[in-house]
């Protein structure tokens with residue numbers, strides 16, 4: 020059975036600290052995402068872009084910027100993503116900033132509860148995205164989605180998906196982390212996330228890192244990948260607003276994607292934070308498409324994605 024991919028564009032930078040990720044969905048399409056997926060023999064439905072509030076660009080209120088707008092976008096994404104999963108489609112969320120991980124992953128978690136699947140989330144990112152209103156230096160909610168999914172955050176966001184917390188912290192495996200705020204660091208340790216930071220990758224290599232992050236999956240695992248392109252070294256991916264030096268190289272990133280592909284369990288994907296306003300000739304979107312090509316690279320993926 021051929022897998023049906025459903026692309027859901029979410030053109031907003033409502034949770035970010037700089038404008039521009041709202042142009043990400045179109046940059047990924049222009050970079051050939053759809054053609055690449057079709058070349059794998061996948062059926063591709065492009066559902067276009069969701070609509071939502073514009074970015075009012077306001078300072079934080081009680082530790083959050085744009086909470087009402089972030090909620091609206093994520094509720095819309097949750098519904099669209101859950102509907103896609105219910106149809107048996109493999110949703111690819113085209114961000115948009117990473118606050119959208121809330122709507123996306125809460126939908127995946129709800130789907131897993133409804134179908135009895137075991138959820139595993141691979142979070143590829145330079146940042147832990149585990150801030151709270153007390154810990155955040157900025158109030159930008161794209162620094163908070165993992166904490167919110169784990170039940171730490173404003174009521175209206177933690178309850179998207181109907182169950183609080185939306186996920187247990189032990190389903191999250193983070194790769195590539197190299198920028199964590201001071202209080203956030205303590206909180207991440209407390210909550211017991213599995214974090215493979217850049218030092219771990221330096222010392223053990225990407226192969227062992229991914230082998231550990233992917234260990235213990237079964238035929239019943241629903242694997243979700245949340246790919247923040249700031250995961251990549253800025254030398255190869257300049258088109259993000261939150262670049263942090265010292266990220267995975269091109270080869271390390273390819274190996275990471277290939278090892279995920281080898282599992283055959285990929286069932287939903289976020290591609291987040293592509294920011295054409297920071298990019299050079301769309302190279303970061305092109306690289307993201309190249310890496311997602313590897314993520315879909317193995318025929319084992321053609322198994323039923325449900």
Ligand SMILES: [Mn+2]
Pocket residue numbers: 117144145146148161247
């Ligand atoms: Mn992120």
